Amino acid sequence: MSFSGYLALYWEFLIQRFKILLEYQVNFLIGVASTFFLQATGLLAIWIVMRQVPLLAGWSFNQILLIYGLVTIASSINQLFADNLWIVGSVYIRTSQFDRFLVRPINPLFHLLADRFNQDGIGNLLIGLLLLIKALVALEIALTPLKLLYLIVAILSGGAIFIGLNLLTAVSAFWVIDSVPVTRAIFETHTFAKYPLSIYGRGITLLMTWLIPYGFTSFYPASYLLGRDVGLLAWGGPLAAVTLLLIGYYAWQFGMRHYSSTGS
Amino acid sequence: MIQALRRDASAYAALAAMTSKRLLAYNIWFWLELFVRTLSITVFVYFWRAVYANTNHISSLSLQQTLNYILFAQVLMPMAQFNLLTYFREIIVEGTIAIELLRPVRFQLANYFQSLAAMATLLFMNIPVALIAWLGFGLQLPASGMVWLCFAISLLLGQIALFFFDWALGCVAFYTHEVWGLGVLRYGIAAFFGGALIPLSFMPPLLQRVAEVLPFRLGMAMPLSVLTGVTPLSQTPRLWLIQLAWILGLGLLSQIVFRVAVRKITVFGG
Numbered sequence: 001m002s003f004s005g006y007l008a009l010y011w012e013f014l015i016q017r018f019k020i021l022l023e024y025q026v027n028f029l030i031g032v033a034s035t036f037f038l039q040a041t042g043l044l045a046i047w048i049v050m051r052q053v054p055l056l057a058g059w060s061f062n063q064i065l066l067i068y069g070l071v072t073i074a075s076s077i078n079q080l081f082a083d084n085l086w087i088v089g090s091v092y093i094r095t096s097q098f099d100r101f102l103v104r105p106i107n108p109l110f111h112l113l114a115d116r117f118n119q120d121g122i123g124n125l126l127i128g129l130l131l132l133i134k135a136l137v138a139l140e141i142a143l144t145p146l147k148l149l150y151l152i153v154a155i156l157s158g159g160a161i162f163i164g165l166n167l168l169t170a171v172s173a174f175w176v177i178d179s180v181p182v183t184r185a186i187f188e189t190h191t192f193a194k195y196p197l198s199i200y201g202r203g204i205t206l207l208m209t210w211l212i213p214y215g216f217t218s219f220y221p222a223s224y225l226l227g228r229d230v231g232l233l234a235w236g237g238p239l240a241a242v243t244l245l246l247i248g249y250y251a252w253q254f255g256m257r258h259y260s261s262t263g264s
Numbered sequence: 265m266i267q268a269l270r271r272d273a274s275a276y277a278a279l280a281a282m283t284s285k286r287l288l289a290y291n292i293w294f295w296l297e298l299f300v301r302t303l304s305i306t307v308f309v310y311f312w313r314a315v316y317a318n319t320n321h322i323s324s325l326s327l328q329q330t331l332n333y334i335l336f337a338q339v340l341m342p343m344a345q346f347n348l349l350t351y352f353r354e355i356i357v358e359g360t361i362a363i364e365l366l367r368p369v370r371f372q373l374a375n376y377f378q379s380l381a382a383m384a385t386l387l388f389m390n391i392p393v394a395l396i397a398w399l400g401f402g403l404q405l406p407a408s409g410m411v412w413l414c415f416a417i418s419l420l421l422g423q424i425a426l427f428f429f430d431w432a433l434g435c436v437a438f439y440t441h442e443v444w445g446l447g448v449l450r451y452g453i454a455a456f457f458g459g460a461l462i463p464l465s466f467m468p469p470l471l472q473r474v475a476e477v478l479p480f481r482l483g484m485a486m487p488l489s490v491l492t493g494v495t496p497l498s499q500t501p502r503l504w505l506i507q508l509a510w511i512l513g514l515g516l517l518s519q520i521v522f523r524v525a526v527r528k529i530t531v532f533g534g
């Protein structure tokens with residue numbers, strides 16, 4: 001099937017999904033509101049601390065909001081479009097629902113992702129955007145066409161880095177069925193990327209740049225936008241994203257070849 | 265009389281043991297939880313070190329005092345996380361509440377012992393977190409046994425108070441049958457206003473006042489203040505009295521709310 005064919009198909013899946021959402025409007029609102037609330041308490045804590053200490057390793061409150069906003073948007077893209085990677089093992093493989101994907105004439109990975117657009121990510125996306133806009137305005141960052149393009153590419157790369165890492169870890173489901181512990185162990189390290197990497201030691205900075213490159217979802221693009229010199233690393237995001245997606249997809253195909261149905 | 269007491273005690277102990285076994289059953293989740301907790305400790309420690317880079321005291325707390333507080337708060341995190349909401353929802357939606365109420369034990373008391381066992385088990389499971397904080401991040405453990413004792417009493421009192429609060433809150437499930445959002449909300453409020461994220465003394469006056477009228481600090485900030493030495497030992501009896509007063513009030517509230525709510529019961533079958 002062609003790319004536009006898949007795009008049209010995704011749209012069909014999305015419409016079905018929204019029909020379900022309209023059935024459960026209250027749950028949808030509760031989901032968005034609670035995400036909003038949890039993020040707000042975390043931010044409130046940072047605000048309270050930075051009321052008393054104006055700079056954190058040379059970063060102001062608004063500059064930290066920029067970092068926080070960027071990583072929140074990137075993770076919300078993952079949550080919206082690839083949340084099923086979390087449950088591929090525990091829900092799809094364990095119950096043999098996954099077999100359904102294998103007999104259809106479309107890419108099973110596409111089918112898995114399109115099967116559930118996760119609306120709970122909308123809350124995170126809104127918060128991320130709010131923080132980003134607030135930070136850009138407060139820091140008086142002029143968005144030239146080049147910077148705007150950079151920002152869009154950085155955000156999309158950030159989302160792809162989250163998806164790539166989750167894909168890579170979700171593949172373990174083909175062997176251990178429940179892949180949530182593996183995925184969560186890697187996913188949770190993105191907490192480091194909510195603050196400037198410069199507050200950590202060298203080891204964590206290297207880890208977040210070269211091994212689990214969440215640094216490219218927030219710290220490096222924020223540094224570039226603020227005119228801080230991080231060298232070529234400012235442009236590393238798209239590279240990290242493409243690499244991770246490729247490795248993830250190969251691992252996925254490798255896993256598929258070793259898939260045997262649980263038969264339940 | 266004594267035999268009856270012994271029989272009762274063994275019934276409640278069996279119920280409590282079940283909770284512990286359930287929590288300890290899944291090995292991999294234990295290691296995952298430990299890993300995630302260690303991660304967040306690492307982030308917190310670096311964050312606070314950066315905060316204190318150019319100052320010795322914030323709200324009269326030194327870096328070491330703040331780190332002690334934050335690290336112990338991570339160990340005590342189950343106090344903010346655990347609640348009865350999902351349990352109430354489960355027994356109501358699945359209809360097993362009918363059976364639970366018929367058992368020849370006192371429903372609330374049986375649940376109290378289960379929640380005490382859950383708390384003790386979760387804290388026990390967090391001992392490795394404390395070890396990592398101690399060995400890796402310079403957590404200072406109080407040397408005096410008296411401090412530990414006073415802390416334990418305060419923690420127990422706080423746990424009882426929060427149990428009663430959650431009991432009343434859990435009754436919402438009788439009306440709504442859906443409590444997931446409320447659970448998230450409760451966790452967020454408990455962690456923030458209980459003083460798990462930042463010491464309450466850092467907060468602006470208005471937020472401090474909000475924290476004071478909520479019960480969550482009874483289970484987190486209060487026992488922590490004893491453990492970290494912010495509240496001197498001579499002051500702890502006063503703390504216990506405050507906690508006892510809350511227990512009386514919340515205990516009464518939980519009884520009344522449950523009595524009203526239980527009339528609303530709809531057993532779906534199941």
